[in-house]
Amino acid sequence: MLGLVPTAFAAQGLHSAIAAALAFSAPSLAHLSTLDIAVIAIYFVMVIWIGFYLKSKANTSEEFFMAGREMTAWIAGLSFVSANLGSLELMGWAGSAYQYGILAAHWYWIGAIPAMLFLGMVMMPFYYVCKTHSVPGYLKLRFGEGSSIVAAFSFAFMTVLMSGVNMFAMAEVMKVVLGWDLSFSIIVSSLAVAAYVALGGLRSAIFNEVLQFVLIWGGALLVPILGLIETGGWNGLKARIAHNIATGVVAPGDYTHMWRSMGHFADNPMGIHWTGIVFGLGFAISFGYWTTDFLVVQRVLAANSLRSARMAPVIGSFFKMAVPFIVILPGLLGLVVLQNANGSHMQLVGENVVKDCARLSSGTGLATPSVCSADLATTSVLPETQKAVLSGTGDVQLHSYNEVLPLMLVRYCSPGLLGLGITALIAGFMSGMAGNVSAFSAVWTYDIYRPLINRKASDEHYVAIGRWATILGVVISIGAAYMVMNAAGIMDYVQALFSFFISPLLGAVLMGMFWKRATKAGGFWGLLIGTLTSIGLWAWVKADPHALRYVALSPDAKDMAENMYRALWSVSVCVIVIFVVSMFGKARPVEELNGLVYGATKLPEEEPVPFYKNEYFWLVIAIVFFLALNIYFW
Amino acid sequence: MHNSGISIWFFIGVLLTIYGAMILGYGVFELITHTTANVVLANLHAPVWWGAIMLALGLFYGVRFRPGHED
Numbered sequence: 001m002l003g004l005v006p007t008a009f010a011a012q013g014l015h016s017a018i019a020a021a022l023a024f025s026a027p028s029l030a031h032l033s034t035l036d037i038a039v040i041a042i043y044f045v046m047v048i049w050i051g052f053y054l055k056s057k058a059n060t061s062e063e064f065f066m067a068g069r070e071m072t073a074w075i076a077g078l079s080f081v082s083a084n085l086g087s088l089e090l091m092g093w094a095g096s097a098y099q100y101g102i103l104a105a106h107w108y109w110i111g112a113i114p115a116m117l118f119l120g121m122v123m124m125p126f127y128y129v130c131k132t133h134s135v136p137g138y139l140k141l142r143f144g145e146g147s148s149i150v151a152a153f154s155f156a157f158m159t160v161l162m163s164g165v166n167m168f169a170m171a172e173v174m175k176v177v178l179g180w181d182l183s184f185s186i187i188v189s190s191l192a193v194a195a196y197v198a199l200g201g202l203r204s205a206i207f208n209e210v211l212q213f214v215l216i217w218g219g220a221l222l223v224p225i226l227g228l229i230e231t232g233g234w235n236g237l238k239a240r241i242a243h244n245i246a247t248g249v250v251a252p253g254d255y256t257h258m259w260r261s262m263g264h265f266a267d268n269p270m271g272i273h274w275t276g277i278v279f280g281l282g283f284a285i286s287f288g289y290w291t292t293d294f295l296v297v298q299r300v301l302a303a304n305s306l307r308s309a310r311m312a313p314v315i316g317s318f319f320k321m322a323v324p325f326i327v328i329l330p331g332l333l334g335l336v337v338l339q340n341a342n343g344s345h346m347q348l349v350g351e352n353v354v355k356d357c358a359r360l361s362s363g364t365g366l367a368t369p370s371v372c373s374a375d376l377a378t379t380s381v382l383p384e385t386q387k388a389v390l391s392g393t394g395d396v397q398l399h400s401y402n403e404v405l406p407l408m409l410v411r412y413c414s415p416g417l418l419g420l421g422i423t424a425l426i427a428g429f430m431s432g433m434a435g436n437v438s439a440f441s442a443v444w445t446y447d448i449y450r451p452l453i454n455r456k457a458s459d460e461h462y463v464a465i466g467r468w469a470t471i472l473g474v475v476i477s478i479g480a481a482y483m484v485m486n487a488a489g490i491m492d493y494v495q496a497l498f499s500f501f502i503s504p505l506l507g508a509v510l511m512g513m514f515w516k517r518a519t520k521a522g523g524f525w526g527l528l529i530g531t532l533t534s535i536g537l538w539a540w541v542k543a544d545p546h547a548l549r550y551v552a553l554s555p556d557a558k559d560m561a562e563n564m565y566r567a568l569w570s571v572s573v574c575v576i577v578i579f580v581v582s583m584f585g586k587a588r589p590v591e592e593l594n595g596l597v598y599g600a601t602k603l604p605e606e607e608p609v610p611f612y613k614n615e616y617f618w619l620v621i622a623i624v625f626f627l628a629l630n631i632y633f634w
Numbered sequence: 635m636h637n638s639g640i641s642i643w644f645f646i647g648v649l650l651t652i653y654g655a656m657i658l659g660y661g662v663f664e665l666i667t668h669t670t671a672n673v674v675l676a677n678l679h680a681p682v683w684w685g686a687i688m689l690a691l692g693l694f695y696g697v698r699f700r701p702g703h704e705d
């Protein structure tokens with residue numbers, strides 16, 4: 001019965017021993033009971049078991065890198081969404097929802113659904129029919145080795161950096177919530193991911209992603225349910241947010257509508273215009289990510305038939321539309337229900353303010369009171385709260401926006417459920433990381449190692465290289481995690497990476513897939529110049545912040561808007577360069593483009609199925625849901 | 635997925651069953667001993683109904699997709 005007692009009364013036996021061994025000395029939001037630790041430990045045992053079980057099913061390169069192309073539409077679809085649902089997603093967007101309101105849901109709806117449906121219905125047949133192993137592999141078939149290698153290197157670079165960011169985010173969660181040492185969290189979780197992906201390849205990654213998807217929902221869904229009960233439903237939540245704005249507890253703004261404040265950059269806290277959301281986020285960034293990022297496309301390529309490959313993103317789109325319920329809603333609920341230890345309303349702030357207002361190690365007084373005071377003056381934190389913070393004593397402790405989800409978990413979850421919530425965050429991290437390293441492994445082996453280092457090795461050799469590449473990817477990710485620890489804002493950093501590499505890739509793939517006239521030279525130069533454009537614009541704004549008015553078309557634009565417009569510029573430049581260069585070159589004969597280009601490919605006939613199994617039926621349902629959500633929250 | 639050995643849904647069933655039993659067990663313990671964790675809305679006894687839902691789903695998937703069972 002040791003584990004079946006409330007946290008406050010938890011016996012200290014095993015837990016204390018583990019805690020001491022792991023040096024849990026930092027202050028934390030929550031203390032895990034033995035039951036919570038058991039829940040987390042069982043999860044790790046399960047993922048390693050799956051890895052060992054699937055090792056015998058990952059002997060050939062087709063099995064290791066493509067999961068034998070045996071996945072059903074449901075498994076591929078859930079894995080497709082889960083690979084994207086990292087701890088960065090859960091934590092970062094919950095924090096953004098607290099900060100910007102329901103505007104953050106744009107990243108889940110217009111910033112994902114149209115692109116996912118386009119991938120399934122329009123692009124997937126070409127990826128699937130040409131039997132490529134990767135997106136750079138498609139570019140190789142369409143534009144030759146030059147474009148493929150540019151895309152492969154940029155993808156490999158981006159993937160390990162993303163993995164490092166995800167790893168860092170997870171370690172931060174563990175530090176804030178549980179007081180765990182950053183290095184401990186990073187090493188344990190990455191070893192587990194390295195083990196199960198290196199053992200079982202993509203099949204193991206996909207199995208675990210589906211498992212993690214279920215866990216994320218099981219662990220996180222309780223928070224919005226209990227939150228809505230506490231606030232009196234959606235209408236009660238809206239009323240309490242309005243009340244908090246009126247009393248100055250919450251910064252002024254429209255937190256519950258998605259489009260009404262998009263008329264001008266200055267009208268919303270994100271500093272974004274609707275054109276940036278629709279064309280920058282809804283097209284350049286989201287189409288780039290969901291249709292050309294091999295991390296997600298790889299899951300669909302593992303489907304067992306063309307119909308499954310088309311259905312998988314459609315199935316995934318329904319779950320993606322539902323994710324704001326466990327991510328955005330807790331952020332909004334945090335605006336009204338979170339309280340300090342003294343019962344006053346808790347107001348979250350930026351991470352820089354939390355750092356500047358850190359207490360001295362003695363626990364009394366602040367390390368930099370003048371800096372803290374200046375920071376607090378720029379926030380909407382109430383004067384009495386500011387006073388309590390500056391005194392460096394008492395029950396008021398500042399927390400950052402990104403901590404909103406863990407704070408909500410601690411608020412509602414008793415022993416066992418808290419362990420489940422923490423496991424959901426760990427699972428989110430691990431699914432994101434497994435996605436990154438399995439994609440890195442495939443691209444490294446197929447698109448870098450094979451063409452540049454060893455063209456004629458045996459299949460077993462490439463599988464061995466894939467396993468080692470998995471481990472190498474994890475090691476580089478760990479290095480990247482330590483590198484990004486000092487990055488200013490995690491989400492901005494990720495957005496910047498997307499626009500560097502993903503958006504120009506979108507331009508190249510779209511031109512290659514839908515324009516027969518596009519040439520090899522056009523593809524190469526378009527991709528290269530598009531990428532350089534993106535990096536150049538980013539560097540320009542870094543060097544001269546006034547350049548933002550030109551890049552994002554308004555002096556009122558903020559970082560998020562800059563990322564969206566930069567993505568739009570880079571995809572536009574890529575498309576224009578491909579067009580111009582191709583017009584001066586000689587196009588490939590149409591017969592060579594079979595399976596690669598729209599209009600030159602005869603797609604295989606599919607067996608007729610009942611309407612409820614037909615991808616077009618579910619496509620229409622998904623579109624109706626998508627429109628209804630946007631209209632309801634207009 | 636059934637042709638290649640154990641189904642992923644079986645693994646999910648096993649994990650949900652274990653978690654459901656643990657959380658439900660804790661919730662029942664709270665009810666019997668009248669001790670409640672220091673969390674908001676503890677009076678709703680979320681561990682009881684959430685654990686029961688997980689246990690039921692876990693048993694369904696564990697049995698429905700058990701190894702050797704063809705659908």
